[in-house]
Amino acid sequence: MSRRALDEKQQATVDAAQVAVQSRGYWATVLVRIGEDKVTLVCGAVLLVIVLSVVFADWIALADPYKADMMKRLKPIGTPGYPLGGDEMGRDMLTRLLYGGRLSLFMGVTPVVTALGIGGLLGLVAGFLGGRVNMLIMRAMDVFYAFPSVLLAVAISGALGAGVGNAILSLTLVFIPPLTRVTESVTTQIKNLDYVEAARASGAGNLTIIRVHVLSNVLGPVFIYATSLISVSIILASGLSFLGLGTEPPEPEWGLMLNTLRQSIYVNPWVAALPGLMIFMTSLTFNLLSDGIRSAMDVRL
Amino acid sequence: MFAYLIRRILYIIPISFGVTVLVFALVHMAPGDPLSAVVPPDAPEEMVQELKKAYGFDKPLPIQYATWLGRILVGDLGVSIARSRYVTDELAVAVPNTFILAAGGTLLGFTLGAFFGGVAGYFQGRWIDKLATGIAITGISVPHYWLAIVLVIIFSVEMNVLPSIGMGPGGSTAWQWNAENLKHLVLPVITLAVIPMGIITRTVRATVAEILNQEFVQALHAKGLLNQQVLMHVIKNAAPTMLSVMGLQLGYLLGGSILVETVFQWPGTGLLLNSAIFERDLPLLQGTILILAMFFVLLNFLVDIVQTAIDPRMARG
Numbered sequence: 001m002s003r004r005a006l007d008e009k010q011q012a013t014v015d016a017a018q019v020a021v022q023s024r025g026y027w028a029t030v031l032v033r034i035g036e037d038k039v040t041l042v043c044g045a046v047l048l049v050i051v052l053s054v055v056f057a058d059w060i061a062l063a064d065p066y067k068a069d070m071m072k073r074l075k076p077i078g079t080p081g082y083p084l085g086g087d088e089m090g091r092d093m094l095t096r097l098l099y100g101g102r103l104s105l106f107m108g109v110t111p112v113v114t115a116l117g118i119g120g121l122l123g124l125v126a127g128f129l130g131g132r133v134n135m136l137i138m139r140a141m142d143v144f145y146a147f148p149s150v151l152l153a154v155a156i157s158g159a160l161g162a163g164v165g166n167a168i169l170s171l172t173l174v175f176i177p178p179l180t181r182v183t184e185s186v187t188t189q190i191k192n193l194d195y196v197e198a199a200r201a202s203g204a205g206n207l208t209i210i211r212v213h214v215l216s217n218v219l220g221p222v223f224i225y226a227t228s229l230i231s232v233s234i235i236l237a238s239g240l241s242f243l244g245l246g247t248e249p250p251e252p253e254w255g256l257m258l259n260t261l262r263q264s265i266y267v268n269p270w271v272a273a274l275p276g277l278m279i280f281m282t283s284l285t286f287n288l289l290s291d292g293i294r295s296a297m298d299v300r301l
Numbered sequence: 302m303f304a305y306l307i308r309r310i311l312y313i314i315p316i317s318f319g320v321t322v323l324v325f326a327l328v329h330m331a332p333g334d335p336l337s338a339v340v341p342p343d344a345p346e347e348m349v350q351e352l353k354k355a356y357g358f359d360k361p362l363p364i365q366y367a368t369w370l371g372r373i374l375v376g377d378l379g380v381s382i383a384r385s386r387y388v389t390d391e392l393a394v395a396v397p398n399t400f401i402l403a404a405g406g407t408l409l410g411f412t413l414g415a416f417f418g419g420v421a422g423y424f425q426g427r428w429i430d431k432l433a434t435g436i437a438i439t440g441i442s443v444p445h446y447w448l449a450i451v452l453v454i455i456f457s458v459e460m461n462v463l464p465s466i467g468m469g470p471g472g473s474t475a476w477q478w479n480a481e482n483l484k485h486l487v488l489p490v491i492t493l494a495v496i497p498m499g500i501i502t503r504t505v506r507a508t509v510a511e512i513l514n515q516e517f518v519q520a521l522h523a524k525g526l527l528n529q530q531v532l533m534h535v536i537k538n539a540a541p542t543m544l545s546v547m548g549l550q551l552g553y554l555l556g557g558s559i560l561v562e563t564v565f566q567w568p569g570t571g572l573l574l575n576s577a578i579f580e581r582d583l584p585l586l587q588g589t590i591l592i593l594a595m596f597f598v599l600l601n602f603l604v605d606i607v608q609t610a611i612d613p614r615m616a617r618g
Contacts, residue, residue: 008507142319143319143320143323146317146319146320146597146598146601147320147556147593147594147597148553148555149557150557150560151557151559151590151593155327155590156327158574158577159331160330161331231442235442239444239446242560242563243560243563245578262450262564265453265458266458273450273451273454276446276447276451277447280442280444280447283443284442286442287438287441288438
């Protein structure tokens with residue numbers, strides 16, 4: 001009825017689902033297409049480098065991320081021994097950036113994964129059962145849609161108070177409604193296809209139909225949609241830390257580092273911009289990668 | 302159209318009710334004493350009880366909710382605990398300031414986005430399309446609070462041509478149309494425009510490309526219309542989608558300007574929200590979130606109505 005239409009990305013997800021059902025050897029085709037797409041491959045590689053260097057920061061980093069040195073405060077980029085300069089406490093910037101990525105990536109990815117589980121389940125139930133259950137679930141989601149996502153995230157973590165756990169919880173609540181809505185749309189569409197009808201006619205129960213026929217076709221497109229949310233989630237997670245609602249100093253985290261270095265932009269401006277550059281690069285590669293995978297999945301193109 | 306209008310208005314009521322429940326629940330999930338912001342820890346117990354009574358915090362939650370709902374329905378959002386001023390008075394100053402930012406950001410983002418998206422959709426697959434699509438995805442991916450800082454570094458620190466904080470000279474909070482205030486507007490508006498620019502570019506590109514593939518465009522060409530005349534038809538067909546995206550973006554910017562307002566110390570709702578959070582000022586927090594959410598609900602409603610007025614097929618969807 002008056003429910004708002006799906007946005008561009010959500011519609012693309014639903015469309016891709018329809019195509020996914022129709023062709024044979026589909027996933028093989030998708031892999032071949034990704035292999036031919038240079039931008040996507042490069043982004044995948046860059047992202048892999050970021051993730052690996054963050055995970056293996058213990059081996060790569062030359063310094064201690066917490067060790068302050070008053071003599072090295074706000075050293076410019078390229079100082080010997082401080083390849084990316086020093087921060088406001090004289091800590092090695094490169095080391096801080098490597099370690100900082102751990103929390104930033106964790107805070108960005110966890111909400112989407114959790115919301116994928118919860119929202120996916122709600123959407124599947126709403127789409128498959130339809131009727132009153134659908135109405136109940138989808139109207140509840142509409143209430144969350146009455147808040148712009150940044151406001152909802154800030155409101156929830158602001159009310160709960162600062163902390164990594166609260167920030168992750170608030171972002172999870174932000175991403176459950178869109179994931180529910182997309183899963184519901186895809187499920188409704190697939191439920192009405194002929195082969196589901198055929199399965200039902202041959203005596204398959206609801207659970208069997210969901211497990212064998214619906215889930216396999218819903219998962220792919222919804223998963224791709226979820227990857228497109230990760231970039232937003234990383235920006236928002238670091239944004240919450242930036243506001244002082246995520247982690248606390250001296251913990252390295254890109255958003256928080258950006259905030260504490262903000263006071264020093266008149267002393268050494270470009271060192272202050274580095275943590276944000278990391279957030280930007282991560283979010284950009286996630287976006288391009290997700291776009292690449294989606295267009296590889298869309299056989300009509 | 303009329304039936305749709307009624308249906309759409311009736312839909313606002315349960316949503317608004319849900320919004321009030323959510324806002325109330327949110328603020329009362331908060332750990333700690335709502336009065337901790339003003340009451341010193343060593344205050345005598347009777348005084349704390351007295352204050353709780355004065356603010357109504359001593360009653361059970363459902364009663365507090367009902368009282369609060371009754372008050373907001375007559376436009377009373379209560380008194381800010383930390384500032385001892387009416388929440389409505391605080392909002393009366395902050396909302397117009399945020400609106401100036403959001404409107405500026407949307408307009409700039411929309412103009413650029415419509416241009417880039419139109420060009421990209423028209424020249425699909427060519428280098429100019431790739432350039433525009435690249436700009437769009439960069440706009441969507443950039444953390445705007447970082448962009449704000451980079452802009453400050455370039456234009457305030459390095460070049461020293463634009464102010465980095467505040468809305469006007471001397472930390473004024475009332476907007477005036479003069480050169481000094483406009484200078485303060487430049488950086489925040491550019492920052493806010495980037496995300497809508499990216500989103501609108503993508504939407505317009507997709508819409509234009511889709512319309513160009515329809516048969517009526519071929520018919521117009523066959524009829525002998527010039528390219529520019531055909532373009533006018535395409536724009537007319539793309540208008541409803543563009544309008545709806547623009548309306549939503551305005552809503553996102555109104556509600557989501559907290560990060561940008563914090564960087565630029567812009568005295569709007571975002572900065573108000575920020576101080577309400579850190580001063581644990583529940584009435585102010587509640588009031589600000591509620592008003593921003595209601596603006597968003599109202600904007601969605603207006604977008605739907607305008608869209609339906611332009612394209613009556615929407616009413617059936």
